Amino acid sequence: MITVKNLHKTFQTLNGKLDVLKGINQNIEKGEKVVIVGPSGSGKSTFLRCLNLLEQPTDGEVWFEGVQINVPDCDINQLRQKMGMVFQHFNLFPHLTVLQNITLAPITLKLKTQEQAEQQAKQLLERVGLADKAEAYPVQLSGGQKQRIAIVRALAMNPDVMLFDEPTSALDPEMVGEVLQVMKELAADGMTMVVVTHEMGFAREVATRVLFMDDGQVVEEAAPDQFFTNPQNPRLQDFLSKVL
Ligand code: ADP
Ligand code: MG
Numbered sequence: 001m002i003t004v005k006n007l008h009k010t011f012q013t014l015n016g017k018l019d020v021l022k023g024i025n026q027n028i029e030k031g032e033k034v035v036i037v038g039p040s041g042s043g044k045s046t047f048l049r050c051l052n053l054l055e056q057p058t059d060g061e062v063w064f065e066g067v068q069i070n071v072p073d074c075d076i077n078q079l080r081q082k083m084g085m086v087f088q089h090f091n092l093f094p095h096l097t098v099l100q101n102i103t104l105a106p107i108t109l110k111l112k113t114q115e116q117a118e119q120q121a122k123q124l125l126e127r128v129g130l131a132d133k134a135e136a137y138p139v140q141l142s143g144g145q146k147q148r149i150a151i152v153r154a155l156a157m158n159p160d161v162m163l164f165d166e167p168t169s170a171l172d173p174e175m176v177g178e179v180l181q182v183m184k185e186l187a188a189d190g191m192t193m194v195v196v197t198h199e200m201g202f203a204r205e206v207a208t209r210v211l212f213m214d215d216g217q218v219v220e221e222a223a224p225d226q227f228f229t230n231p232q233n234p235r236l237q238d239f240l241s242k243v244l
Pocket of ligand 2: 043046
């Protein structure tokens with residue numbers, strides 16, 4: 001579903017060039033749940049953002065569903081419809097109700113009629129236990145509720161893959177579970193997922209493969225059992241000793 005070949009990303013900064021991604025190669029199959037862990041600043045967010053071209057790769061290739069996407073004539077809007085993304089901060093529109101937040105894109109892009117979009121939104125809200133919040137505004141919701149709405153909003157586009165960038169990192173601890181629960185259900189439904197998280201329990205339980213990023217490279221990848229119980233790279237061993 002996603003193929004990344006020799007992906008490089010360099011940022012220009014006031015102090016010169018910063019090499020953030022240093023040659024990443026990955027193949028993500030349909031239905032896989034890939035969890036990415038690693039220290040802060042290692043390039044995890046930049047990697048995710050290169051997958052849907054929120055960042056333009058400096059070098060290398062990104063392929064999605066058989067088509068190379070980092071080419072000048074890529075239809076970015078179509079690409080983003082197929083790749084849902086959920087961020088640490090929920091980015092809901094404060095002046096729109098929950099229902100309007102969820103239906104805005106499908107209606108504006110004429111993917112659905114208003115009636116169809118609202119019907120689907122209500123089904124999705126039901127699924128995440130927030131059917132009673134359709135007419136609420138984001139300010140009236142808890143962090144966990146907002147993040148579940150952000151997930152629903154992404155799902156309303158019927159994406160083929162969902163990208164999550166630390167979706168629970170900004171939440172109060174008691175709200176982490178409800179968001180992870182929604183993500184687990186999505187995984188069980190067969191969604192292809194790429195998830196950056198510090199939730200090692202989620203990685204163990206849900207991942208088909210865990211990647212460890214350090215200094216712009218994937219330095220280890222394995223099934224969770226192997227990854228957590230028999231890490232090979234000393235930097236991963238050190239990382240796990242701090243987070244587990
Ligand atoms: P992570 O998500 O693993 O914490 P990031 O991908 O956010 O790491 O960042 C990796 C490095 O790239 C950091 O040093 C960060 O400061 C730098 N970086 C990220 N985005 C930009 C940008 N737009 N301009 C300059 N530097 C950036
Ligand atoms: Mg990040």
